[in-house]
Amino acid sequence: MIATVGWLGVLLALVSAVAIVIQGVRCFLADGDASSSLRLGVLGLVVGAVVAMGALEVALITDDFSIEYVARNHARGTPLLFTIAGAWAALEGSIVLWGLILAGYTLWVYRRLSDRDRVGAAALAVIGAVAIFFFALMATAANPFATLAQVPADGIGANPLLQNHILMAIHPPMLYLGYVGMTVPFAFAIAALVSGEGTTQWLERTRRWTLVAWSFLSLGIVLGAWWSYEVLGWGGYWAWDPVENASFLPWLTATAFIHSAVVQRRRGMLQAWNVALIIGTFSLTILGTFLTRSGVVASVHSFTQSAVGPALLAFLLLVLVGGFGLFALRGHLVASSPRLDSLASREGVFLLNNLLLTLFAFVVLVGTIYPMVLEAFTGDRVSVGGPWFDRSAIPIGLVLLFAMGIGPITPYRVARLPVLWRRLRIPLQAAAVTAAITVMVGLRPITVIATVALAAFVITGIVQHAGEVARSRPGGFLSEVARLPGSDPGYWGGMIAHVGLTLVAVAIAFSGSFGVRQEITLETGESANFEGYTLTYLAPFVREEPNRTVVGATIELRREDRVLGTLEPRLNQYPNQVQAIPTPSVRTGVREDVYLSLVRIEPGSATVTVDAFRFPLMWLLWLGGLIVFAGGLRSYFGRRRTADVPIHEAAGV
Amino acid sequence: MSERIRSWVAVTVIAACAGLIVAVLATADPSPADRVEALATRLKCPVCQSESINDSPAQLSRDLKALIADQVADGWTDQQIVDFFIATYGEEVLLDPPAGGRTALLWVLPAILLVGGLALIVTRVRGSGRELSEEERRRVDQAVQKASR
Numbered sequence: 001m002i003a004t005v006g007w008l009g010v011l012l013a014l015v016s017a018v019a020i021v022i023q024g025v026r027c028f029l030a031d032g033d034a035s036s037s038l039r040l041g042v043l044g045l046v047v048g049a050v051v052a053m054g055a056l057e058v059a060l061i062t063d064d065f066s067i068e069y070v071a072r073n074h075a076r077g078t079p080l081l082f083t084i085a086g087a088w089a090a091l092e093g094s095i096v097l098w099g100l101i102l103a104g105y106t107l108w109v110y111r112r113l114s115d116r117d118r119v120g121a122a123a124l125a126v127i128g129a130v131a132i133f134f135f136a137l138m139a140t141a142a143n144p145f146a147t148l149a150q151v152p153a154d155g156i157g158a159n160p161l162l163q164n165h166i167l168m169a170i171h172p173p174m175l176y177l178g179y180v181g182m183t184v185p186f187a188f189a190i191a192a193l194v195s196g197e198g199t200t201q202w203l204e205r206t207r208r209w210t211l212v213a214w215s216f217l218s219l220g221i222v223l224g225a226w227w228s229y230e231v232l233g234w235g236g237y238w239a240w241d242p243v244e245n246a247s248f249l250p251w252l253t254a255t256a257f258i259h260s261a262v263v264q265r266r267r268g269m270l271q272a273w274n275v276a277l278i279i280g281t282f283s284l285t286i287l288g289t290f291l292t293r294s295g296v297v298a299s300v301h302s303f304t305q306s307a308v309g310p311a312l313l314a315f316l317l318l319v320l321v322g323g324f325g326l327f328a329l330r331g332h333l334v335a336s337s338p339r340l341d342s343l344a345s346r347e348g349v350f351l352l353n354n355l356l357l358t359l360f361a362f363v364v365l366v367g368t369i370y371p372m373v374l375e376a377f378t379g380d381r382v383s384v385g386g387p388w389f390d391r392s393a394i395p396i397g398l399v400l401l402f403a404m405g406i407g408p409i410t411p412y413r414v415a416r417l418p419v420l421w422r423r424l425r426i427p428l429q430a431a432a433v434t435a436a437i438t439v440m441v442g443l444r445p446i447t448v449i450a451t452v453a454l455a456a457f458v459i460t461g462i463v464q465h466a467g468e469v470a471r472s473r474p475g476g477f478l479s480e481v482a483r484l485p486g487s488d489p490g491y492w493g494g495m496i497a498h499v500g501l502t503l504v505a506v507a508i509a510f511s512g513s514f515g516v517r518q519e520i521t522l523e524t525g526e527s528a529n530f531e532g533y534t535l536t537y538l539a540p541f542v543r544e545e546p547n548r549t550v551v552g553a554t555i556e557l558r559r560e561d562r563v564l565g566t567l568e569p570r571l572n573q574y575p576n577q578v579q580a581i582p583t584p585s586v587r588t589g590v591r592e593d594v595y596l597s598l599v600r601i602e603p604g605s606a607t608v609t610v611d612a613f614r615f616p617l618m619w620l621l622w623l624g625g626l627i628v629f630a631g632g633l634r635s636y637f638g639r640r641r642t643a644d645v646p647i648h649e650a651a652g653v
Numbered sequence: 654m655s656e657r658i659r660s661w662v663a664v665t666v667i668a669a670c671a672g673l674i675v676a677v678l679a680t681a682d683p684s685p686a687d688r689v690e691a692l693a694t695r696l697k698c699p700v701c702q703s704e705s706i707n708d709s710p711a712q713l714s715r716d717l718k719a720l721i722a723d724q725v726a727d728g729w730t731d732q733q734i735v736d737f738f739i740a741t742y743g744e745e746v747l748l749d750p751p752a753g754g755r756t757a758l759l760w761v762l763p764a765i766l767l768v769g770g771l772a773l774i775v776t777r778v779r780g781s782g783r784e785l786s787e788e789e790r791r792r793v794d795q796a797v798q799k800a801s802r
Contacts, residue, residue, distance in 0.1 A: 234710050241703045297702075340778045348778075355770040363763045370759055382756055383697045385748030386705060392763065422656070425663035432670035439677045449674075519715070582710070597710065611710060 003067050003145040006055030010138045010145070013048025013099060016041050017131035020106070024125025028118050028195070038124060042110045045131060049103035052096050053087065056144055060086050066151045069093060069144045075157035075575075077546035082163035088172045089158040091293055091308060092144035097173065098289075099134050101180040106131065109184055109209075119202060122191035123184070130183050133315050141307045157547065160574040160581040165231045171223040175247060178217025179285045182250055184209040185257075186282035186323070189275045193326045196333035200265065206278065207261040208636055214254045215632030218497075221247050222504075222625025233582035233597040235517060235613040237621070238508075240389040242297040245368040246288030249361055253281040256357035262490075263350045264336070266412060272327075272335040273354075279323040284361075286316045296372060342414040349407035356400050363392045394447055401454040401505055404498050405431075405461050408491075423461075430460035451509035455502040462495045485634055493635030500627030507621035516614045519599065522555075524606040531614045533594060534558040538566065540601060540608065549573040551580075551601055553608045557587060557594060569598035569610055592616040689722045692731060696721075696738050697748045705748055 019041035027037060056069070060083050065071040073090045074083060088094040106127050113120040138144060162168050188206045224247065225237035238244060257277040260270045291297050294309025340347055367384040374380055409423045434456035438449050470480035485492040520528050522537035529535075536556040543550040552570035556563060567585040574581065584597040595613040693707035698714040706714045706721070724734050738746045750756035 234704065234708050236708055239703050239708065340774075343774070343778050351774050351777075355767075355774060359763060359767055359770065362766050366759060366762050370756070374755065378755070380755055381743065381745045382750050383703070383745050383748050384750055384756075384759065385697060385703055386708075387695050387749035388759070391749075421660070425660065429663050429666045432667040436670040436673045439674045444681075599710065 002055050002059045002062075002064055003147050006052050006059070006145040007139075007143075009048045009051030009053075009055060010099075010135055011048070013045050013052065013103065014132065014135040014139055016044030016048055017128045017135055020045060020128030021125045021132065024121045024123075024128055027121035028125065028191075038110060038113075038121070041128070042106055042124075045128075046103045046107050048135075049096075049100040052138070052144075053100045056087050056093060056096055057084060060084070063155070065153070065155050066147050067144075068146045068148050071148060071152050071155045073155070073158045075155045075547060077548075078157055078163060079547065081166065081169055082158065082547075085162070085169040085172075086158050088176075089162045089168075092138070092142045094172065094176075094293070095134060095138055095142045095308075096144050097176055098180055099131065099138060101173075101176050102127070102131050102134060102183060105181060105184055109187075119188070119191045119195055119197055122194055123187040126187035126190045127183055130187075137308060137311060141311055156576045157574065160548070160572065160577050161231060163547070164572065164581060164583060165227060167223055167227040167230065171220060171227050174216055174223055175220030178213050178215075178220050179247070179250070179288065181209070181213025181216060182254065182282050182285045184213065185278045189278040190323065190326065192275060192334055193330045196330065203261055203264055203271075203274070206274075207258065207265075210254055210257055210261075210278070210281075211632055211636040214251070214258060215629050215636065217247070217251050217254065218632060219625065219629040221251060222622065222628075225625075226622055229618070230586065231583065233584045233611075235515065235584075235595055235597065235611065235615070237511075240364075240367070240386050242368045243288075243292050245364050246284075246291045249288060249364055249368075250281045250284040252357050252361035252364070253277055253284060256354045256361075257281065258494075259350050259357075260354050263347050267347055268336050268338050269340070269347065270336065270354075272331045275331065275334055276324075276327060279319075279327060283316065283319050283323065284365075286312065286319055290316055291368070344410075344415045344417075344420070346407060346410045346412045346415070348415075349403050349410055353400065353403050353407065356396050356403070360393070360396045360400075363396075364389065397505065398447070398450055398454060401451070401458060401502065404501070405454065405457040408495060408498070409461055409465055423464075426464050427457045427461040431457035445513045448509045448513050451505050455506050458498060458502045462499060466492075466495075489637070490635050493631045493633075495631070496634055497628045497631030500624045500629075500631055503620045503624030503627065505624075507617050507619075507624060510616045511618060511621070514614075514616050518612050519609065520612050521607055521609045530594075530612045532559065533564075535596075535610075535612065537608055541568075547574065551603075553598060553601055553610070555585075555596060555608075555610070567594070567596045569596040571598050571601065588619055590619070593618045688725050688731065689718065692721050692725075692734055693718045695735070695747065695749050697742075697746050699742050699746065703748075 020038060023037045023041055058064075059067050059070050060074050061080070063070070063074070063076055065074075069090065069092050070086075073093070074086045078086065082089075086093070088097045106124065109120070109124060109127065113124075157163070185206045188202060188209065192202050192206075221244075224244070228239075229235075229237040254277075257274060260274055260277065263270050264274055290309065290312040294312055296309060340351070342348060343351075367389055371382050371384055374382060405427060406420075406424065411419060431453040435449050435453035438452045443449065443452075466481060466484055467477075470477055470484060473480045475483070485496065516531055518530055520530060520535065522528055522535070524537055524539060527534050527536040534557075536558070538554045538556055541550075541552050541554060543552075550570050550572050552568050555567050555569070557565055557567055565587060567587060569585040570583045571580040572583060582598050584595055586596075587594045593613075593615045595615060597611045597613070598608070599611055600609040601607075690707055693714075694705050696706045696717075698704050698706050698709035698711055698717075700711050700713050701709045704714075706717050721734060724737070729737075735747070744750075750759060752760040
């Protein structure tokens with residue numbers, strides 16, 4: 001019954017998507033009023049997608065094991081939170097989530113259409129075409145509502161890794177909001193190519209939509225890293241795993257676009273490049289979906305093998321050939337010719353930023369797919385892992401940080417040396433003093449010294465600039481500082497995001513260089529020293545929970561004579577998995593995290609073996625990620641007050 | 654403070670810090686590199702997807718790391734240890750593939766993009782301020798003469 005309802009929802013959405021394409025194209029050709037004729041299609045898409053998702057959730061919550069998806073990814077004992085999150089714990093359900101989010105974006109785009117909006121109507125048609133693909137996938141190869149002839153008494157339950165942490169309920173939807181959101185700028189890019197109108201208005205729109213998707217993608221990536229840190233128990237948060245890379249790739253190119261769009265707005269340059277970046281970004285999201293969902297890379301994220309792979313690959317080829325083919329045929333219509341007056345200018349730094357981000361994306365792309373391509377064509381197996389990626393990522397990241405420091409305070413057109421020096425001398429001094437202090441307190445690796453110094457450089461530059469602008473205004477200093485982000489949200493939102501990224505960079509450098517791991521075996525009552533802490537094994541414990549058996553150890557953490565608390569690293573035994581899944585226990589501190597992961601605990605004996613880790617400044621990573629998200633949203637939601645002269649230039653900066 | 658003084662202060666501060674950093678780094682004892690950790694980071698855990706022997710919590714990785722420690726203690730060179738692992742597990746065990754043979758493209762492709770991108774940017778700059786050609790110069794001269802006549 002509920003399966004039929006869900007199935008009808010999928011069909012309604014599919015038919016509506018077709019209607020959106022037809023109506024969108026008609027509006028585009030007839031130059032007609034887009035709103036009224038598209039309304040039904042958009043409404044149908046949203047209702048269909050909501051019904052499909054609703055039916056899936058109802059089936060999960062009511063333990064309807066007649067549906068194959070529920071039987072495979074849910075069990076009676078699964079807690080409610082993970083029952084709800086079960087809707088995106090496997091392939092078919094995650095496509096439903098994809099469709100729902102796409103429908104939401106469609107509605108959002110539709111509501112922002114203006115009268116006689118030809119480009120907007122064409123963009124909706126493109127979104128409709130993407131929706132046709134995904135809902136057709138649900139109707140065929142990835143049907144979440146397929147039923148079983150033999151209804152089992154209980155389900156198997158989702159992959160244990162996916163029902164171990166609350167972040168599993170938040171990370172995938174956030175990531176999808178970012179991933180699916182990239183469809184909207186792509187649709188506008190295609191619309192611009194078809195109509196030959198790559199105007200300022202088009203750019204402003206596309207940049208704002210990209211900001212929405214980019215903000216959620218940033219948050220999704222950081223939450224994914226956090227999930228990895230809190231759940232996987234190997235102490236890390238990023239492994240250059242192909243599926244992690246898949247989310248990072250579109251982030252890199254979208255970041256490049258957000259910057260190069262400013263160059264187009266201010267200087268009329270790079271129009272064609274911007275369109276290419278957007279098409280590339282969307283292609284990378286489809287590539288990412290292909291990598292994650294086809295099982296082509298077996299990794300912790302690719303839990304499924306299915307027939308969806310070929311369909312996604314075909315769609316990827318269609319997007320690549322269609323998008324870049326159109327670009328090759330009609331790119332000249334939106335191309336711009338103005339050239340750079342000087343490399344030493346804001347535009348010059350933006351170009352450096354674009355080159356580095358594109359290079360970064362290319363390196364990650366090559367490193368990710370090279371092993372698969374090589375194996376597919378020659379059968380040879382090679383690995384490309386952390387050390388290879390780090391070799392490029394560290395220098396590129398450091399130069400990007402440097403560009404982040406000089407770019408925002410470099411004048412457009414031509415930057416004369418005296419002007420640059422006057423603006424940069426305070427940040428440069430801050431960087432020098434910070435580097436000296438870092439060295440004096442004994443921190444060594446050159447990457448850490450450089451990262452900390454550059455972080456001081458970037459942040460001092462932003463603070464100095466904010467101070468100058470606020471002083472040049474009539475109101476009180478503090479109230480003017482508070483009002484800054486609202487005065488030019490595009491700029492100051494970006495600066496907020498820069499601060500967040502700097503914190504992330506510092507956290508990465510510290511945890512990478514000073515992370516410590518030690519395997520410790522203890523008897524009950526015994527203590528061991530670990531990096532200035534004392535760990536005492538108090539007692540083991542066993543808990544029977546509805547969906548799993550939890551075996552753990554209570555370990556007291558002390559520093560000198562002060563008890564800091566107890567940590568309870570656990571091993572979770574799920575009925576559907578032979579291997580127990582560890583849940584590490586983390587004590588977060590201002591200076592550092594102490595992280596315990598249970599390796600072995602014998603039921604009969606009194607010994608326990610844990611991996612103890614120490615990671616400095618981890619909280620900076622999560623905080624930085626949140627700040628980046630906030631900065632992105634600030635840029636999106638804040639609307640520049642039109643009466644204002646862009647102050648940071650009026651002030652002569 | 655005048656501009657001049659601020660500039661001198663800045664130069665002094667930066668120079669002093671730079672001198673201090675160089676002095677400290679030059680005199681500090683080079684910390685002995687942890688060869689075991691470095692090697693274990695470069696080698697892939699044979700039963701994992703993309704984790705290194707150093708990162709992986711798998712029992713096999715723990716044993717292999719202990720093996721590397723033994724080999725280092727026995728005086729093996731890095732190359733001997735890496736060769737041993739390649740002989741045992743195949744070239745797939747290298748997380749950092751060599752810049753030659755089947756993985757040469759991994760190194761060549763990004764380098765091409767970097768050089769090409771830089772070239773593209775530089776040519777875009779030159780485009781605006783390029784020198785006039787002889788022919789253009791002559792025509793400008795003619796036009797000026799015509800106008801001033």
